[in-house]
Each structure stands twice: as structure tokens, then as C-alpha cells.
Amino acid sequence: MRKTITSLSSALLIFVASFSFTTVAKSAEYFSIGTGGPTGVYFQVGNAICKMVAKIQSKDHGRKKGTEKALRCSAPSTGGSTYNIGQIMEGELQFGVAQSDWQYHAYNGTKPDKVKPFKKLRAVFSAHPEPFQILAGKGSGIKSWNDLKGKKVNIGNPGSGQRGTFEVLMENHGVNKSFFGSASELTSSEQSGALCDGKIDAYGYTVGIPNSGVAQAADGCGAYIINLNTDPVKKMVADNDFYSWATVPKGLYKTTSSNVTTFGVMATVVTSADVSDELVYAVTKAVMENLDDFRDDHPAFFALDPKKMIKDGLSAPLHPGAIKYYKEAGIM
Ligand code: GLU
Numbered sequence: 090m091r092k093t094i095t096s097l098s099s100a101l102l103i104f105v106a107s108f109s110f111t112t113v114a115k116s117a118e119y120f121s122i123g124t125g126g127p128t129g130v131y132f133q134v135g136n137a138i139c140k141m142v143a144k145i146q147s148k149d150h151g152r153k154k155g156t157e158k159a160l161r162c163s164a165p166s167t168g169g170s171t172y173n174i175g176q177i178m179e180g181e182l183q184f185g186v187a188q189s190d191w192q193y194h195a196y197n198g199t200k201p202d203k204v205k206p207f208k209k210l211r212a213v214f215s216a217h218p219e220p221f222q223i224l225a226g227k228g229s230g231i232k233s234w235n236d237l238k239g240k241k242v243n244i245g246n247p248g249s250g251q252r253g254t255f256e257v258l259m260e261n262h263g264v265n266k267s268f269f270g271s272a273s274e275l276t277s278s279e280q281s282g283a284l285c286d287g288k289i290d291a292y293g294y295t296v297g298i299p300n301s302g303v304a305q306a307a308d309g310c311g312a313y314i315i316n317l318n319t320d321p322v323k324k325m326v327a328d329n330d331f332y333s334w335a336t337v338p339k340g341l342y343k344t345t346s347s348n349v350t351t352f353g354v355m356a357t358v359v360t361s362a363d364v365s366d367e368l369v370y371a372v373t374k375a376v377m378e379n380l381d382d383f384r385d386d387h388p389a390f391f392a393l394d395p396k397k398m399i400k401d402g403l404s405a406p407l408h409p410g411a412i413k414y415y416k417e418a419g420i421m
Pocket of ligand 1: 124125126128129130131132168169170171187188219248249250251277295296297
């Protein structure tokens with residue numbers, strides 16, 4: 090009896106020892122993806138990626154060697170594109186969603202007053218198109234860019250992509266903030282409420298379509314998106330690969346009674362050359378192998394196509410971890 094107890098306890102000891110060995114060796118790697126406002130589409134992109142990473146991890150469970158790390162992904166709401174790029178540069182975020190124009194300017198250092206030059210910025214893939222939309226309040230009388238003169242306009246919070254793009258739009262039209270009656274800096278989750286309450290007459294927002302924030306004002310209080318095809322916009326699109334023409338289709342919102350023409354950018358997922366090849370490879374693989382889940386997550390993602398995702402809207406070099414996966418999967 091005594092012998093049995095001794096051998097039982099030593100068996101238990103061996104079990105405990107091997108169990109704790111596995112736990113120590115398989116420590117988790119935490120990483121974060123910067124998104125945008127909670128009512129935007131970037132928030133959906135970041136959280137869709139985390140879900141796909143979690144899915145691939147649970148599928149791999151049991152096949153993993155004890156030394157492989159478990160990946161723990163989070164996708165917090167943030168200020169938007171230029172904030173995300175800045176935080177990746179600081180090493181505070183490992184990934185972020187950013188507009189194609191701000192990816193270009195950060196990598197090339199061409200708008201240092203709006204986004205810090207960042208040569209180590211790397212592209213992972215592009216996601217959905219984002220038309221730049223000027224939403225005008227019901228009864229504001231705003232029909233075109235020139236009608237914004239003297240009006241209360243929300244140009245977006247610092248750190249957001251739309252804020253930077255709105256400022257570029259102002260520069261190209263040869264105006265500054267004094268063109269407006271007032272220029273506010275509300276976040277994307279505040280602007281529709283302000284528009285419906287009459288605190289502002291219009292706002293500018295670069296966002297995937299459809300978007301629940303825009304719907305709040307368009308379907309909720311009669312706000313409408315105006316055409317934006319002035320000569321300066323035509324020149325912006327003609328001169329820069331990171332802009333293209335975009336259409337907000339008739340019927341998308343209650344007040345979209347005909348197709349709206351504007352310019353747009355691509356939403357892209359970026360990282361830093363300092364982030365490991367292993368992590369970028371694992372995230373890229375999780376996304377590309379679960380694209381159907383991604384497409385189902387939001388109507389803005391319906392057209393995701395790997396061949397386009399590895400080139401449209403990308404101006405920073407692809408991260409080597411992403412390239413490794415694209416070559417392996419025959420996408421590149
Ligand atoms: N394009 C916006 C930005 O860069 C964010 C849009 C969104 O949250 O979907 O800040």
C-alpha cells in the first residue's frame with residue numbers, strides 16, 4: 090500500500106512537472122491593432138482580424154509544439170489613421186488600419202506636418218474602399234464645396250484620416266479654416282449627433298460604406314451626401330495613385346436619391362519592419378485562410394480579393410512575413 094502511494098505521488102509529480110514545463114514554454118504573445126472610432130468600419134476590420142487569429146489558433150490547438158506561442162489579439166478603438174501610424178512607430182501598436190493616402194505620406198515623408206515620416210512602415214494588405222463623404226444637414230442648403238463657406242463644419246479629430254484628408258482638400262481649394270463659419274474637431278462617433286442637433290451644418294468623413302454612423306444622420310434626420318467633383322478634386326485624383334474616384338450608390342441611405350460622385354482612398358492594414366516575420370506571417374495567414382468569414386463580417390468587405398489586397402492602395406513595401414505567406418499560398 091505504501092509503495093502504491095509513493096509511486097502514485099511520483100507519477101503525479103512527473104505529471105505536474107511536465108505540465109508546468111509546457112505552460113512556461115508556451116507563453117502568449119500579445120499584440121494590438123489600432124482601429125478608429127467605435128462606429129466606424131476600421132473597428133470592424135481590427136476585430137474581424139482578431140476573430141480570424143483566434144479561429145486559426147483554436148484549430149491548431151493540439152498540433153502545436155510546446156515551444157510555439159499562443160497569439161492574443163486586441164483591436165482597440167483609436168483616433169484613426171495617423172494616430173495608428175504614430176503609435177506603430179512608437180512600438181505601442183503592432184498593427185493598424187490606415188488610409189492609403191496616409192500610408193503613402195508616412196512612408197515617403199511627404200506631409201510631415203500631418204504624419205511623421207516613417208521609413209520602417211510596412212504594408213500587410215488593403216481592405217475596403219473609403220469614399221470621402223461630405224454629409225450636409227437637412228435644410229442647410231449645402232449642395233457643393235463652395236456652399237460650405239461660412240458654415241459650421243466638423244473637420245474631424247486630430248489623428249483621424251479624415252482630418253488630414255479634409256485639410257489637404259482645403260489646401261487644394263486654396264482655403265483655410267477661416268473659410269468656414271466655424272471648424273470643429275468632433276470624433277466620428279460624435280459628429281452625426283451634432284449634425285442632427287443642428288450644432289454643425291456638415292461634416293467630412295472618410296469611411297467604408299454602408300456605415301452606421303453616417304446612417305444615423307442620413308436615415309435618422311435627413312442629412313445627405315453631396316457630390317465632390319470640383320476641379321481641385323479632379324487634379325488630386327489625376328496626380329496621386331492613392332486617390333481614386335468613388336461612388337456612393339443611389340439608395341444606400343434614405344437620402345441618397347441618386348449616385349453621388351466623390352473621391353476616395355483604400356483602407357489598408359500596416360505594421361512596422363520591427364514587428365517579427367513570425368507574427369506578421371501568422372496574422373496574414375489567419376486572414377487569407379478565413380476570407381469568407383472576413384467578407385461576412387460587414388457589407389464593406391464583400392469584394393475582398395487576395396490579388397487586389399496585396400497591391401491596391403499600398404505604397405510602403407510589403408512586410409517580409411506577409412510576403413512569405415503570399416508566396417507560399419501562390420498569391421504572389
Ligand atoms: N478613415 C478614418 C480614419 O482614418 C476611419 C474610418 C473608420 O473608422 O472606419 O480615421
